[in-house]
Amino acid sequence: MKLNIALLAGDGIGPEVVDQAVKVVNAVATKFNHEINWTSALTGACAIDECGEPYPDSTHEVCMAADAVLFGAIGHPKYDNDPKAKVRPEQGLLKMRQKLGLFANVRPTFTFPSLIDNSPLKRERIEGTDLIILRELTGGIYFGERGRKDDGNTAFDTCTYTRAEIQRLAKLGFEIAMTRSKKLCCVDKANVLESSRLWRETVQDMEKDYPEVTVSYEFVDAVAMRLVQWPNSYDVLITENLFGDILTDEASVISGSMGLMPSASKGLHTSLYEPIHGSYPQAAGKDIANPLATVLSAAMMFEDAFGLHAEAAAIRDVVNKSLAEGVVTEDLAGTNKAYKTSEVGDWLAKNV
Amino acid sequence: MKLNIALLAGDGIGPEVVDQAVKVVNAVATKFNHEINWTSALTGACAIDECGEPYPDSTHEVCMAADAVLFGAIGHPKYDNDPKAKVRPEQGLLKMRQKLGLFANVRPTFTFPSLIDNSPLKRERIEGTDLIILRELTGGIYFGERGRKDDGNTAFDTCTYTRAEIQRLAKLGFEIAMTRSKKLCCVDKANVLESSRLWRETVQDMEKDYPEVTVSYEFVDAVAMRLVQWPNSYDVLITENLFGDILTDEASVISGSMGLMPSASKGLHTSLYEPIHGSYPQAAGKDIANPLATVLSAAMMFEDAFGLHAEAAAIRDVVNKSLAEGVVTEDLAGTNKAYKTSEVGDWLAKNV
Numbered sequence: 001m002k003l004n005i006a007l008l009a010g011d012g013i014g015p016e017v018v019d020q021a022v023k024v025v026n027a028v029a030t031k032f033n034h035e036i037n038w039t040s041a042l043t044g045a046c047a048i049d050e051c052g053e054p055y056p057d058s059t060h061e062v063c064m065a066a067d068a069v070l071f072g073a074i075g076h077p078k079y080d081n082d083p084k085a086k087v088r089p090e091q092g093l094l095k096m097r098q099k100l101g102l103f104a105n106v107r108p109t110f111t112f113p114s115l116i117d118n119s120p121l122k123r124e125r126i127e128g129t130d131l132i133i134l135r136e137l138t139g140g141i142y143f144g145e146r147g148r149k150d151d152g153n154t155a156f157d158t159c160t161y162t163r164a165e166i167q168r169l170a171k172l173g174f175e176i177a178m179t180r181s182k183k184l185c186c187v188d189k190a191n192v193l194e195s196s197r198l199w200r201e202t203v204q205d206m207e208k209d210y211p212e213v214t215v216s217y218e219f220v221d222a223v224a225m226r227l228v229q230w231p232n233s234y235d236v237l238i239t240e241n242l243f244g245d246i247l248t249d250e251a252s253v254i255s256g257s258m259g260l261m262p263s264a265s266k267g268l269h270t271s272l273y274e275p276i277h278g279s280y281p282q283a284a285g286k287d288i289a290n291p292l293a294t295v296l297s298a299a300m301m302f303e304d305a306f307g308l309h310a311e312a313a314a315i316r317d318v319v320n321k322s323l324a325e326g327v328v329t330e331d332l333a334g335t336n337k338a339y340k341t342s343e344v345g346d347w348l349a350k351n352v
Numbered sequence: 353m354k355l356n357i358a359l360l361a362g363d364g365i366g367p368e369v370v371d372q373a374v375k376v377v378n379a380v381a382t383k384f385n386h387e388i389n390w391t392s393a394l395t396g397a398c399a400i401d402e403c404g405e406p407y408p409d410s411t412h413e414v415c416m417a418a419d420a421v422l423f424g425a426i427g428h429p430k431y432d433n434d435p436k437a438k439v440r441p442e443q444g445l446l447k448m449r450q451k452l453g454l455f456a457n458v459r460p461t462f463t464f465p466s467l468i469d470n471s472p473l474k475r476e477r478i479e480g481t482d483l484i485i486l487r488e489l490t491g492g493i494y495f496g497e498r499g500r501k502d503d504g505n506t507a508f509d510t511c512t513y514t515r516a517e518i519q520r521l522a523k524l525g526f527e528i529a530m531t532r533s534k535k536l537c538c539v540d541k542a543n544v545l546e547s548s549r550l551w552r553e554t555v556q557d558m559e560k561d562y563p564e565v566t567v568s569y570e571f572v573d574a575v576a577m578r579l580v581q582w583p584n585s586y587d588v589l590i591t592e593n594l595f596g597d598i599l600t601d602e603a604s605v606i607s608g609s610m611g612l613m614p615s616a617s618k619g620l621h622t623s624l625y626e627p628i629h630g631s632y633p634q635a636a637g638k639d640i641a642n643p644l645a646t647v648l649s650a651a652m653m654f655e656d657a658f659g660l661h662a663e664a665a666a667i668r669d670v671v672n673k674s675l676a677e678g679v680v681t682e683d684l685a686g687t688n689k690a691y692k693t694s695e696v697g698d699w700l701a702k703n704v
């Protein structure tokens with residue numbers, strides 16, 4: 001196959017980890033006889049520095065022309081934590097999500113047997129955890145009307161959802177559930193919010209189209225608890241944008257393998273694959289960052305975007321092999337030898 | 353002192369656990385020479401059954417006339433999880449919060465050395481945790497305009513905050529921080545929400561009035577992570593209503609002592625004290641529920657509402673003694689003898 005991939009390395013450790021994924025993807029392409037056409041484009045703080053814009057039009061065009069986007073991470077301390085700053089890297093993120101129509105963020109949380117002791121949870125709590133949170137990504141309070149009144153002394157934000165937006169996300173949830181244990185949990189706050197009641201109503205109406213799927217409805221506060229208590233009791237969860245923001249991050253730390261968790265954002269125009277970790281500026285340029293989450297995101301890309309399952313499996317296998325043989329960066333090395341980011345990438349590419 | 357306390361036992365195990373707190377409070381009153389005047393009133397599902405209303409006016413009058421309110425729990429399966437039900441127990445909760453002006457929910461999370469192994473977290477993660485989350489309770493998306501448009505196919509909720517509402521909550525946060533380690537964390541989503549930007553701005557403006565307090569600002573998704581990773585790195589956190597709903601519940605399960613966690617809701621007209629656990633209908637009437645969270649809520653009441661510190665300390669001491677001597681309900685008994693709810697209450701009252 002000929003595959004056009006847009007490469008948005010971003011800020012901080014983004015470029016380093018993306019480089020390793022490129023090596024692995026190229027190796028897989030050679031092995032399976034694909035031709036990859038990479039196109040790099042700027043996003044995040046580095047795009048602000050260069051173009052005054054975190055998601056420039058030129059970058060958007062590259063993404064629109066691509067079969068998939070491989071993304072690193074964005075964010076830089078000089079723009080961070082300053083809500084009053086005029087241009088901020090995360091605005092690029094939101095603009096990109098909206099313009100590419102990336103309506104569904106797919107966030108798996110699973111464990112690696114060899115890393116389970118890194119979890120803040122006790123082994124018996126986390127063992128067997130393998131869940132997916134599907135976060136709606138282009139609606140809700142992130143994109144509703146907001147502003148000030150009363151000379152700036154009152155502020156408001158609006159959470160809006162349409163039935164169609166909910167159906168689109170829920171459909172994907174049902175479909176994913178059908179490929180797994182056929183359990184779907186709809187997370188909302190229907191005891192308070194009207195938008196949540198529309199979520200619940202819409203999902204309830206869809207149940208008849210997926211008679212094999214068992215659907216449960218839980219309040220977001222209850223889920224925030226159970227994710228810590230019995231994460232292995234969940235399978236596929238669907239939820240709106242803001243709840244998803246909080247719950248996916250909460251879920252990401254329970255596995256003890258945050259540095260390894262990939263994600264996908266499914267779009268109307270293209271789909272995007274990225275590690276869930278941030279740009280980790282303190283480590284940038286040091287060749288120490290763990291590239292495995294980005295490499296595993298590339299595996300998700302092969303599977304989801306291109307339907308190439310053997311290629312995805314080859315990547316996952318070589319990642320497992322690197323873990324088993326201790327070819328890992330310092331965050332996972334413990335008292336053993338730590339490999340450099342680039343060394344891990346080279347090893348994976350060679351052994352794939 | 354003469355103390356007027358409104359008693360809202362509520363549903364499920366509410367009446368049983370409240371009964372034990374009454375025994376202990378009466379014993380403390382005898383010991384310290386106070387006169388307690390208890391007035392009971394209906395709330396929750398039992399109030400719906402009797403008056404068609406989860407928070408009847410008659411109950412409101414009892415609360416308004418009281419120096420403090422001791423609350424059990426509300427919620428009953430027959431009204432639960434049905435967002436379309438006309439009257440629901442939780443509407444009573446929201447009405448009560450609004451009519452009593454209960455603007456600040458104070459939720460401590462701490463550990464008991466003897467119970468630390470009940471935590472889903474590893475010992476080294478949870479040890480030393482002693483934090484307070486201050487949740488704004490009468491504003492935000494809970495009480496904003498909401499509704500449907502487009503023939504019911506679009507739903508919206510509005511999150512609104514005024515500077516004055518934020519100041520009121522933050523002031524309490526600064527004051528509590530001054531009595532502790534002088535660390536305050538403001539939790540928001542100021543990278544996305546306008547209401548969060550007003551929160552951050554308002555708290556930043558208040559910093560100069562509390563020069564000894566070190567204030568940090570963190571995004572809600574980051575806090576959802578750090579609460580699981582390093583809960584002992586937090587001290588006092590302040591946040592808006594919905595974030596507080598999620599984070600206080602998340603925090604409640606990390607200690608492993610959920611059945612023991614008390615809470616206070618500070619109001620304009622009176623204050624309310626309640627265990628953080630729910631009405632646990634499965635256990636209702638069985639005399640097995642753990643009454644300690646309600647008893648410790650009574651301790652908070654003595655301290656916060658009446659300024660009676662020795663009385664509060666006496667209650668906490670006898671609770672610790674019951675834990676040390678194993679006079680506990682089945683949830684804490686392990687393989688040892690389990691005491692009945694009423695036996696624990698009797699023992700506490702006798703030994704206070």
Ligand SMILES: CC(C)[C@H](C(=O)O)[C@@H](O)C(=O)O
Pocket residue numbers: 090093094245543544573
């Ligand atoms: C940076 C921020 C706007 C973003 C979000 O809230 O969506 C981030 O937290 C994420 O989850 O990707």
Ligand SMILES: CC(C)[C@H](C(=O)O)[C@@H](O)C(=O)O
Pocket residue numbers: 191192221442445446597
């Ligand atoms: C029952 C519900 C409305 C309520 C809330 O969301 O405030 C509950 O979850 C709580 O935290 O007291």
